Amino acid sequence: xxxxxxxxxxxxxxxxxxxxxxxxxxxxxxxxxxxxxxxxxxxxxxxxxxxxxxxxxxxxxxxxxxxxxxxxxxxxxxxxxxxxxxxxxxxxxxxxxxxxxxxxxxxxxxxxxxxxxxxxxxxxxxxxxxxxxxxxxxxxxxxxxxxxxxxxxxxxxxxxxxxxxxxxxxxxxxxxxxxxxxxxxxxxxxxxxxxxxxxxxxxxxxxxxxxxxxxxxxxxxxxxxxxxxxxxxxxxxxxxxxxxxxxxxxxxxxxxxxxxxxxxxxxxxxxxxxxxxxxxxxxxxxxxxxxxxxxxxxxxxxxxxxxxxxxxxxxxxxxxxxxxxxxxxxxxxxxxxxxxxxxxxxxxxxxxxxxxxxxxxxxxxxxxxxxxxxxxxxxxxxxxxxxxxxxxxxxxxxxxxxxxxxxxxxxxxxxxxxxxxxxxxxxxxxxxxxxxxxxxxxxxxxxxxxxxxxxxxxxxxxxxxxxxxxxxxxxxxxxxxxxxxxxxxxxxxxxxxxxxxxxxxxxxxxxxxxxxxxxxxxxxxxxxxxxxxxxxxxxxxxxxxxxxxxxxxxxxxxxxxxxxxxxxxxxxxxxxxxxxxxxxxxxxxxxxxxxxxxxxxxxxxxxxxxxxxxxxxx
Amino acid sequence: xxxxxxxxxxxxxxxxxxxxxxxxxxxxxxxxxxxxxxxxxxxxxxxxxxxxxxxxxxxxxxxxxxxxxxxxxxxxxxxxxxxxxxxxxxxxxxxxxxxxxxxxxxxxxxxxxxxxxxxxxxxxxxxxxxxxxxxxxxxxxxxxxxxxxxxxxxxxxxxxxxxxxxxxxxxxxxxxxxxxxxxxxxx
Ligand code: SF4
Ligand code: SF4
Numbered sequence: 102x103x104x105x106x107x108x109x110x111x112x113x114x115x116x117x118x119x120x121x122x123x124x125x126x127x128x129x130x131x132x133x134x135x136x137x138x139x140x141x142x143x144x145x146x147x148x149x150x151x152x153x154x155x156x157x158x159x160x161x162x163x164x165x166x167x168x169x170x171x172x173x174x175x176x177x178x179x180x181x182x183x184x185x186x187x188x189x190x191x192x193x194x195x196x197x198x199x200x201x202x203x204x205x206x207x208x209x210x211x212x213x214x215x216x217x218x219x220x221x222x223x224x225x226x227x228x229x230x231x232x233x234x235x236x237x238x239x240x241x242x243x244x245x246x247x248x249x250x251x252x253x254x255x256x257x258x259x260x261x262x263x264x265x266x267x268x269x270x271x272x273x274x275x276x277x278x279x280x281x282x283x284x285x286x287x288x289x290x291x292x293x294x295x296x297x298x299x300x301x302x303x304x305x306x307x308x309x310x311x312x313x314x315x316x317x318x319x320x321x322x323x324x325x326x327x328x329x330x331x332x333x334x335x336x337x338x339x340x341x342x343x344x345x346x347x348x349x350x351x352x353x354x355x356x357x358x359x360x361x362x363x364x365x366x367x368x369x370x371x372x373x374x375x376x377x378x379x380x381x382x383x384x385x386x387x388x389x390x391x392x393x394x395x396x397x398x399x400x401x402x403x404x405x406x407x408x409x410x411x412x413x414x415x416x417x418x419x420x421x422x423x424x425x426x427x428x429x430x431x432x433x434x435x436x437x438x439x440x441x442x443x444x445x446x447x448x449x450x451x452x453x454x455x456x457x458x459x460x461x462x463x464x465x466x467x468x469x470x471x472x473x474x475x476x477x478x479x480x481x482x483x484x485x486x487x488x489x490x491x492x493x494x495x496x497x498x499x500x501x502x503x504x505x506x507x508x509x510x511x512x513x514x515x516x517x518x519x520x521x522x523x524x525x526x527x528x529x530x531x532x533x534x535x536x537x538x539x540x541x542x543x544x545x546x547x548x549x550x551x552x553x554x555x556x557x558x559x560x561x562x563x564x565x566x567x568x569x570x571x572x573x574x575x576x577x578x579x580x581x582x583x584x585x586x587x588x589x590x591x592x593x594x595x596x597x598x599x600x601x602x603x604x605x606x607x608x609x610x611x612x613x614x615x616x617x618x619x620x621x622x623x624x625x626x627x628x629x630x631x632x633x634x635x636x637x638x639x640x641x642x643x644x645x646x647x648x649x650x651x652x653x654x655x656x657x658x659x660x661x662x663x664x665x666x667x668x669x670x671x672x673x674x675x676x677x678x679x680x681x682x683x684x685x686x687x688x689x690x691x692x693x694x695x696x697x698x699x700x701x702x703x704x705x706x707x708x709x710x711x712x713x714x715x716x717x718x719x
Numbered sequence: 720x721x722x723x724x725x726x727x728x729x730x731x732x733x734x735x736x737x738x739x740x741x742x743x744x745x746x747x748x749x750x751x752x753x754x755x756x757x758x759x760x761x762x763x764x765x766x767x768x769x770x771x772x773x774x775x776x777x778x779x780x781x782x783x784x785x786x787x788x789x790x791x792x793x794x795x796x797x798x799x800x801x802x803x804x805x806x807x808x809x810x811x812x813x814x815x816x817x818x819x820x821x822x823x824x825x826x827x828x829x830x831x832x833x834x835x836x837x838x839x840x841x842x843x844x845x846x847x848x849x850x851x852x853x854x855x856x857x858x859x860x861x862x863x864x865x866x867x868x869x870x871x872x873x874x875x876x877x878x879x880x881x882x883x884x885x886x887x888x889x890x891x892x893x894x895x896x897x898x899x900x901x902x903x904x905x906x
Contacts, residue, residue, distance in 0.1 A: 106743050272780035273755040275747050351779035427783030449784055454803045457828055463796045468766035683765055699851035
């Protein structure tokens, strides 16, 4: 037996492996990114053989796993909740077609949001696609549910979604496990065009089959006592009961326990869809009212009947946005207890200290690019002298170019390019030649850059596209990209040349430059702009190539420069406000900018930034 | 065992996760169940980072307001930001210059709730040993000197030894010991 303190994502990897997962695909995205690396680590630890891949995007990941699941294998794919939007097309159709093996889709939600564009609730996506969804409360349950999801999927031949929220993915808990055998099925595909290539007429039949599966699964969920249960005393009646699921369940459970509140019963729903309706009805029959606490949207609350007996978001008792952290849950419980005439809860942090902290005017710690980050150098050059330019950008570390005034938009993966062409045409229509510089990371470009670029070339849009190629997917924790060709299990695959892909999209102007050389970058930008303006020209692509300083410490700094700031510094603060290297700060005692040697990487880029040349090499 | 709650605060890049890992592993080695919550993603790029660690049998990974027995902070402002977590009679250990900490209004509040608070220049201690990124270990060593909570100095030190990657083992232990020494002088 082994025991480890596993990250929730490690617990999910473990559960998938215990469920016999033979194929695992993923595209990284917080909070899901560690599932695949943890799976690979466990494979090596347990001597289990499985196929893993970092797919180029989430749709690609689902399609690949789906093919394995219709070959009779057990497969899974992992992504963040907005990644499931990208894969929605596959999911909806896969639900109708079903599987022959198992298919688990792990879609990780981000209430808060901490690291996402939206707070969307994957459970609603499951409802839309008509596939079962399991909602774990902590890593231990996530592991059990990952295994259960695989078994359910194979038994009912239907994709099953596991929806852990960020507080499951990035929780840590000690778990122990027995050796895993890792035996799997052999691939076999039975031709059945009426299913695997069904036309609309047959889709109608498949829809009927799907509904039948769901009814059967609903029946099973009614009796799934490990994950759907309550603590009612038979025959007793209560003024208020609580219905909770996912992370908020664990929070509510701890609060009630700590406060010794046996007078308030709790129903846990681990399977919000298909909804265990009879169980919920039985619970409600012993409670005058029920309070629903769930993340992030209303799902269980919609399923409960007799709305006049239900307190939740629809009745204004639970906040409709943001994470249900303990303080918030405490406040919600307090309000409902009071309304129902129950004994009050013990203190849950007092307002006085909040006021005190607010009054301290603490510095807002906005995230910023790392010291020595190549993106900072690129953005500095891009921003220089381009106050009127529209800067479309994308999703990754480089979204933080925001701080440098070089990011104006960030819609979704790939939108740097599609919004650039959209802006171009919108202004062009009015006879205006709007200057536009788009920035996109290498991984994001492989994810969904090419379709937008092909479209922009085809429709003759004009803009400069800078691909920030730091040869890694940095923000999500350093996953390799197709550009390097290193695969999920660490083996070498085939590297794909960014230059060739860009040229293949019909781009004639392609220049590669090292952004650490701000002058060279500035020069290439000017040439690119000339090409964009030239009637015979077109879209210009600059590949700004320098390795991420965190992923490739040694390679990123060819020769370490020791920098300092001289008395010539007149505190114009340009380097701090426009360049924003965290290693540069205002030293109040000296009355000028200084270098924090503890975090300075010696990249030397700041040497090119100061208008007074006060930053020098020693 | 009664649940013991830790909240650890700091900035992205200061090694909050590593500090949490040592506490958690030391507890597990003692047979205590652990549950914790970490910050990943965008905030790790220099934003405020907080990590929760709960020792005992619990369902949820998050510490509620007013429930932390121990608040350890690698930065002065982050110590203030996380004050609402601190329980009545709880203990605060912060990496800060010793005489200016805490601010007078904070001091009044801490005295009011019967909290114990201690400051240690963990950053300086680490810097002097030429390990500027290891303030986390200096703070942990300092904390261990007071014998508070279920984990002893020996247990924590042993865990630092065990979980540090080989090339950092020696320096990590030196920084931990220097923090411990500083605490011993005060304890
Ligand atoms: S992790 Fe890499 S890409 Fe991201 S901000 Fe830091 S240096 Fe830049
Ligand atoms: S050399 Fe300059 S730009 Fe580079 S990390 Fe140090 S202070 Fe920042």
